[in-house]
Amino acid sequence: MSDAINRAWTMASRPTGEPKQENFAVEESPIPSPKHGELLIRTLFMSLDPYMRGRMRPGPSYATPLQPGDIMTGEVVARVEQSKSSNYTVGDIVRSSIGWREWAAVSDHSVKRVDPSLGPVSTAVGVLGMPGLTAYHGLLDIGQPKAGDTLVVSAASGAVGAVVGQIGKINGCNVIGVAGSDKKCNYVKNDLGFDYTINYKTQEVSSELKRLSPNGVDVYFDNVGGPVLDAVLDNLAFKARIAICGQISQYNSDDIPLGPRNMWALLRTQSRAEGFLVYAFEQQHEISRARLAGWIKEGLLKYKEDIVDGFEKAPEAFIGLLRGDNFGKLLIKVSD
Numbered sequence: 001m002s003d004a005i006n007r008a009w010t011m012a013s014r015p016t017g018e019p020k021q022e023n024f025a026v027e028e029s030p031i032p033s034p035k036h037g038e039l040l041i042r043t044l045f046m047s048l049d050p051y052m053r054g055r056m057r058p059g060p061s062y063a064t065p066l067q068p069g070d071i072m073t074g075e076v077v078a079r080v081e082q083s084k085s086s087n088y089t090v091g092d093i094v095r096s097s098i099g100w101r102e103w104a105a106v107s108d109h110s111v112k113r114v115d116p117s118l119g120p121v122s123t124a125v126g127v128l129g130m131p132g133l134t135a136y137h138g139l140l141d142i143g144q145p146k147a148g149d150t151l152v153v154s155a156a157s158g159a160v161g162a163v164v165g166q167i168g169k170i171n172g173c174n175v176i177g178v179a180g181s182d183k184k185c186n187y188v189k190n191d192l193g194f195d196y197t198i199n200y201k202t203q204e205v206s207s208e209l210k211r212l213s214p215n216g217v218d219v220y221f222d223n224v225g226g227p228v229l230d231a232v233l234d235n236l237a238f239k240a241r242i243a244i245c246g247q248i249s250q251y252n253s254d255d256i257p258l259g260p261r262n263m264w265a266l267l268r269t270q271s272r273a274e275g276f277l278v279y280a281f282e283q284q285h286e287i288s289r290a291r292l293a294g295w296i297k298e299g300l301l302k303y304k305e306d307i308v309d310g311f312e313k314a315p316e317a318f319i320g321l322l323r324g325d326n327f328g329k330l331l332i333k334v335s336d
């Protein structure tokens with residue numbers, strides 16, 4: 001196998017504004033041979049996620065930025081093709097943070113086993129993986145919803161938002177989803193059971209929130225920041241909770257305004273806004289994953305995957321993710 005070709009996508013240059021195809025380059029190398037204690041893994045599904053845009057920035061973040069020439073960051077679901085470890089056998093399915101790569105030789109300690117009995121293996125980087133766990137902990141631990149609360153979630157049809165809204169329904173909330181097209185709005189209302197939706201591209205979010213939730217918003221799960229966050233701040237209930245999960249409206253911006261603009265809204269309503277990272281809850285992930293899997297089996301939690309076929313399409317699909325072209329959890333299918 002050593003003379004076969006392995007491909008990886010690198011960040012060829014740092015993007016300014018929206019990434020372009022020329023910011024990415026394919027690097028070819030031989031398929032590696034695993035050493036003692038290592039596995040040769042082959043990517044089945046590659047997860048594309050908004051945070052990857054943050055890794056392409058030079059500035060301070062919670063993770064080390066990529067340098068030009070580095071392999072794009074990311075988690076994959078992969079099959080063990082060769083094993084030099086007593087812990088894994090050929091055919092095992094694992095998760096691994098090898099980035100945008102087709103093959104890799106990795107230490108057996110660096111991978112996580114995927115349990116195929118929980119669901120299709122692609123879900124290990126979706127509803128049963130990082131995005132699903134983000135929704136779970138961000139809503140339940142940071143948002144702390146109570147039955148009867150009004151919960152608003154942005155990027156509502158996406159990998160995180162769709163799970164947030166459904167967990168809100170399981171907890172007895174009145175759920176309003178904000179999304180960027182009528183198709184996405186219809187999906188979260190009709191297929192996922194959200195109570196109301198707002199299309200932020202065609203409707204005025206603040207006045208719609210006033211109409212749909214005259215007593216105010218108790219919990220806001222913020223995936224986007226920007227004008228949608230401003231609109232929610234206008235409509236907070238007393239002692240509201242804002243779980244700051246993502247700020248995708250700013251990820252392609254090189255000129256992010258400094259400072260929150262409407263802290264008066266928090267003061268007036270004695271509300272709390274708290275940022276969080278899914279990894280802060282790592283100790284609880286196995287229990288939360290089992291709960292998410294249980295809800296799927298009970299029919300209480302649905303999920304949608306947007307699977308793009310072909311390793312070569314990764315940059316195009318990623319650029320589209322930052323524009324809202326994806327509909328559900330974005331995955332690249334790399335091999336069968």
Ligand SMILES: NC(=O)c1ccc[n+]([C@@H]2O[C@H](COP(=O)([O-])OP(=O)(O)OC[C@H]3O[C@@H](n4cnc5c(N)ncnc54)[C@H](OP(=O)(O)O)[C@@H]3O)[C@@H](O)[C@H]2O)c1
Nearest residue numbers: 050155158159160179180223224246247248249277278324
């Ligand atoms: N804190 C954490 O640990 C953590 C972990 C995972 C993810 N996140 C964050 O969670 C958010 C959602 O991630 P995801 O994986 O579920 O992605 P996703 O929702 O599946 O896809 C991103 C969606 O964001 C929306 N969007 C894009 N540009 C926008 C803009 N300018 N204004 C408003 N919405 C915009 C688009 O939906 P529309 O068509 O509806 O606009 C797009 O489909 C991201 O901000 C991500 O960084 C945080």
